[in-house]
């Protein structure tokens with residue numbers, strides 16, 4: 001399944017790198033501790049977090065994440081958006097909280113894979 | 114005719130890290146990752162190098178004044194050495210424990226300070242050496258085997 005489908009199904013707001021929504025999603029990881037995400041997430045994952053600081057872009061780029069979804073309508077900072085556009089990492093925003101969003105994405109991925 | 118070289122690859126490059134500046138935190142690790150990818154190392158080797166490099170880079174930014182990363186590629190191993198000038202670590206055994214952290218509130222707000230970095234560096238390295246001198250700085254040496 002690619003990001004575009006997830007964006008459509010869940011009504012996510014795409015903040016940057018919309019040219020990369022064809023990225024294939026291999027699974028997901030939910031977390032706000034960068035060391036945890038660094039160690040335990042995988043290539044192609046969609047990362048669900050409430051962190052909005054630009055450091056999330058380096059983590060997503062190093063781990064080859066498909067994209068980042070910010071929960072609770074959190075707004076990424078300008079620095080974050082600039083860096084993510086440069087690194088071609090799509091950042092999306094959802095109004096759901098982490099539990100609900102994670103569950104919905106999990107179900108989507110289970111259904112279609 | 115030149116003498117036929119053996120399959121021995123060697124590459125050395127150094128990178129500088131500025132302490133306290135989170136705007137560029139991760140930039141050295143990102144450069145090293147793209148160098149390794151360009152050299153076509155297996156993805157699990159690149160993954161391990163990225164993790165250990167990132168965690169040590171963030172620690173220099175978080176706790177030290179400045180640091181240098183020396184990347185050395187030999188035929189069998191990739192070595193990442195990180196040397197910083199900073200306060201040093203008073204109790205290395207304690208610092209290595211998962212969950213131990215002296216990160217400030219400001220650092221924690223950005224998602225750091227879980228006390229997992231050093232532990233992850235150790236578990237993702239094939240060999241790991243850490244030494245530190247109080248008031249001087251800290252040195253980490255991580256070795257990743259190319260054939261996993």
Ligand SMILES: Nc1ncnc2c1ncn2[C@@H]1O[C@H](COP(=O)(O)OP(=O)(O)OP(=O)(O)O)[C@@H](O)[C@H]1O
Nearest residue numbers: 035172176208214215216225226227228229230231
């Ligand atoms: N280069 C360093 N110089 C001085 N102290 C350090 C250095 N690296 C680590 N420390 C000390 O060791 C502690 C543990 O480091 P570690 O990387 O494991 O966790 P953390 O940085 O606190 O959190 P995390 O890495 O999970 O974001 C730090 O909180 C700090 O007190």
Ligand SMILES: [Mg+2]
Nearest residue numbers: 171172230231
């Ligand atoms: Mg750390």
